[in-house]
Amino acid sequence: MHGIGDVTAGDDLVELIAAAAPWLADGDVLVVTSKIVSKAEGNLVEVPADGPERDAARAATLAAETARVVARRGPTTIVQTHHGFVMAAAGIDASNVDKTHLVLLPADPDASARSLRAGFRARGLDVAVIISDTMGRAWRNGLTDVALGAAGIPPFRDHRGETDPYGNELQITQMAVIDELSAAGELVKGKVDNVPVAVVRGYLKATATDGPGAAPLLRDAESDMFSLGTAEARAAGLRDAAQLPDTLQHDHPAPPVDPEAVQRALETVATHLSRTTTVTPAEPSATNAVALHLQTRDTTAAGLIRLGADAHRLRAALAAESVTSIPLPHDDGIRLELSGAAE
Amino acid sequence: MHGIGDVTAGDDLVELIAAAAPWLADGDVLVVTSKIVSKAEGNLVEVPADGPERDAARAATLAAETARVVARRGPTTIVQTHHGFVMAAAGIDASNVDKTHLVLLPADPDASARSLRAGFRARGLDVAVIISDTMGRAWRNGLTDVALGAAGIPPFRDHRGETDPYGNELQITQMAVIDELSAAGELVKGKVDNVPVAVVRGYLKATATDGPGAAPLLRDAESDMFSLGTAEARAAGLRDAAQLPDTLQHDHPAPPVDPEAVQRALETVATHLSRTTTVTPAEPSATNAVALHLQTRDTTAAGLIRLGADAHRLRAALAAESVTSIPLPHDDGIRLELSGAAE
Numbered sequence: 001m002h003g004i005g006d007v008t009a010g011d012d013l014v015e016l017i018a019a020a021a022p023w024l025a026d027g028d029v030l031v032v033t034s035k036i037v038s039k040a041e042g043n044l045v046e047v048p049a050d051g052p053e054r055d056a057a058r059a060a061t062l063a064a065e066t067a068r069v070v071a072r073r074g075p076t077t078i079v080q081t082h083h084g085f086v087m088a089a090a091g092i093d094a095s096n097v098d099k100t101h102l103v104l105l106p107a108d109p110d111a112s113a114r115s116l117r118a119g120f121r122a123r124g125l126d127v128a129v130i131i132s133d134t135m136g137r138a139w140r141n142g143l144t145d146v147a148l149g150a151a152g153i154p155p156f157r158d159h160r161g162e163t164d165p166y167g168n169e170l171q172i173t174q175m176a177v178i179d180e181l182s183a184a185g186e187l188v189k190g191k192v193d194n195v196p197v198a199v200v201r202g203y204l205k206a207t208a209t210d211g212p213g214a215a216p217l218l219r220d221a222e223s224d225m226f227s228l229g230t231a232e233a234r235a236a237g238l239r240d241a242a243q244l245p246d247t248l249q250h251d252h253p254a255p256p257v258d259p260e261a262v263q264r265a266l267e268t269v270a271t272h273l274s275r276t277t278t279v280t281p282a283e284p285s286a287t288n289a290v291a292l293h294l295q296t297r298d299t300t301a302a303g304l305i306r307l308g309a310d311a312h313r314l315r316a317a318l319a320a321e322s323v324t325s326i327p328l329p330h331d332d333g334i335r336l337e338l339s340g341a342a343e
Numbered sequence: 344m345h346g347i348g349d350v351t352a353g354d355d356l357v358e359l360i361a362a363a364a365p366w367l368a369d370g371d372v373l374v375v376t377s378k379i380v381s382k383a384e385g386n387l388v389e390v391p392a393d394g395p396e397r398d399a400a401r402a403a404t405l406a407a408e409t410a411r412v413v414a415r416r417g418p419t420t421i422v423q424t425h426h427g428f429v430m431a432a433a434g435i436d437a438s439n440v441d442k443t444h445l446v447l448l449p450a451d452p453d454a455s456a457r458s459l460r461a462g463f464r465a466r467g468l469d470v471a472v473i474i475s476d477t478m479g480r481a482w483r484n485g486l487t488d489v490a491l492g493a494a495g496i497p498p499f500r501d502h503r504g505e506t507d508p509y510g511n512e513l514q515i516t517q518m519a520v521i522d523e524l525s526a527a528g529e530l531v532k533g534k535v536d537n538v539p540v541a542v543v544r545g546y547l548k549a550t551a552t553d554g555p556g557a558a559p560l561l562r563d564a565e566s567d568m569f570s571l572g573t574a575e576a577r578a579a580g581l582r583d584a585a586q587l588p589d590t591l592q593h594d595h596p597a598p599p600v601d602p603e604a605v606q607r608a609l610e611t612v613a614t615h616l617s618r619t620t621t622v623t624p625a626e627p628s629a630t631n632a633v634a635l636h637l638q639t640r641d642t643t644a645a646g647l648i649r650l651g652a653d654a655h656r657l658r659a660a661l662a663a664e665s666v667t668s669i670p671l672p673h674d675d676g677i678r679l680e681l682s683g684a685a686e
Contacts, residue, residue: 086482095507095513096509097509134518138569139481139561141562142559156484165349166442168440174484174486175486176483176486177530183523184523184526186523217485218482218484219482219483225481225574227573230569230576231568233571233580235580235664237576237578238581238584238663240577240581241581242584265585268585301674302673304648304651306651308647308653310651313585313586313587316582317582319581320585330644331644331645333648
């Protein structure tokens with residue numbers, strides 16, 4: 001859709017879009033670039049045009065938009081925003097705006113989509129609205145557009161419970177159709193031609209309620225297998241090793257220990273223990289079925305200190321295999337009581 | 344595109360598609376579901392229809408298709424395939440095929456795309472071909488279709504060096520257009536209706552050479568900030584702690600130490616050290632400007648063992664801050680010589 005021109009705070013986007021596309025029809029899906037929504041809603045911050053002051057203002061804006069840092073490498077910071085989006089630089093954008101402003105994401109993209117849809121309804125036009133933005137992703141080069149907000153269109157097409165022509169129940173459950181529509185919209189919008197709205201016709205049979213918006217597309221960090229960058233998670237593992245608890249964190253009876261996991265841990269440290277350290281199975285105790293005993297042939301102070309470090313190495317290797325260990329140092333070495341991972 | 348019907352090994356896909364869509368024209372982009380390409384190429388494995396034998400055959404197939412495991416949680420295994428794709432279950436699919444077969448990804452999707460394109464050219468038709476499949480992604484619920492292979496269409500639209508109407512040079516560099524075209528194609532294909540090909544008309548102005556295919560979309564693990572699942576990377580960090588080297592891994596002069604990083608490490612372990620352990624700055628040595636000294640008031644064997652474990656806790660915390668430490672145990676405690684991270 002050409003001819004929307006520059007958008008500024010307070011502009012009536014519905015009026016601008018309707019004027020540029022008098023041919024809009026019921027059932028059309030409007031894919032609206034988030035930037036013009038932010039601009040119309042005045043969701044910008046003023047920043048110095050250049051110099052270190054600009055960098056500082058940008059950093060402060062990023063910090064304000066960040067709920068948690070997901071990953072950092074060189075100049076790239078990937079964060080989860082307060083909305084829940086995982087995006088480079090929190091989606092803050094310095095393009096298609098004058099040099100003294102940064103454009104933030106819309107404060108509530110689903111609400112913005114509902115508001116635009118209501119505006120079209122007030123003009124007698126029953127359309128669905130998707131608010132889209134450009135995002136990177138893990139594992140694949142290049143960016144694609146996805147949906148930040150939506151109204152009048154379900155976010156997913158759900159295949160659960162359906163069967164294919166061979167009678168197999170479909171395992172693929174939910175297609176993120178509003179993300180796919182955003183991607184399709186991007187193909188026709190382009191980045192430099194002032195075409196901030198695309199129209200998809202023929203996809204939606206009928207719009208009904210506003211629906212759940214795009215929020216269901218957000219995966220919470222808890223259920224995300226990639227909630228942290230690899231380097232960040234690795235550093236967290238090192239911190240876990242620094243903070244291994246010395247007392248039991250779970251209820252008795254202790255979860256059982258996988259002997260293969262213990263074997264893998266012993267292999268992990270095999271070439272990293274002092275040559276004076278020996279590891280042997282220890283007698284079970286009343287509370288723990290599996291225990292290891294570490295001793296040293298070097299009973300000088302330095303030798304005993306090395307033994308303690310070796311015991312902690314082994315504890316870290318066990319923790320990597322989800323085996324919990326309780327250290328019991330005594331005059332003849334150190335006993336590690338093992339249990340499976342606490343739930 | 345309806346009417347392709349069931350595809351089996353040896354079928355001529357070009358003939359099937361051309362017969363189903365006699366209206367195809369030069370410049371059309373054909374988005375072809377990878378499954379029919381695999382079937383036509385015979386890239387299936389035979390498996391028992393049910394029982395533990397089927398599970399075992401599935402696991403063996405997954406292992407064969409896996410270059411490395413990226414993440415595992417419950418029944419879900421995300422791997423990098425030998426092609427370089429990061430996909431759940433290596434893209435192996437049991438849907439839209441009879442119960443005694445599993446469909447693998449095409450062996451070389453770019454080659455398959457080139458071959459299909461050549462087939463259409465031989466019929467006097469100049470089209471681009473994208474071979475697409477459904478993938479999950481980090482951070483967002485729902486699946487989208489992306490490109491596994493391509494011919495006759497550039498994988499990216501590149502905005503580098505362009506400026507927006509405000510004179511800002513565009514930072515967004517490369518749009519993954521063949522992924523966006525795959526997503527657009529999925530919207531019209533559906534999953535259960537035997538519609539394995541979508542045609543996008545009007546996007547491509549002219550096809551030229553086969554081009555680089557979809558391979559440039561693959562991000563190598565080295566440059567990927569999410570090359571491992573969070574839990575897996577965290578376990579790797581614990582293993583790093585188990586294997587911290589005791590001797591210097593980098594050349595002199597040692598990289599300088601960030602005092603704030605040391606402070607953060609001390610805070611990490613603060614409540615986790617024995618109450619009898621003290622940490623104090625130590626005199627610099629000839630080779631190391633920054634060193635710490637750990638001592639214990641408890642000079643029993645058990646106390647010295649605890650001191651050794653505490654020293655290793657601190658070493659892990661320092662490593663999490665990219666500070667390398669060399670442990671020098673002696674009769675009066677343990678000295679840690681610190682340096683910045685090796686490159």
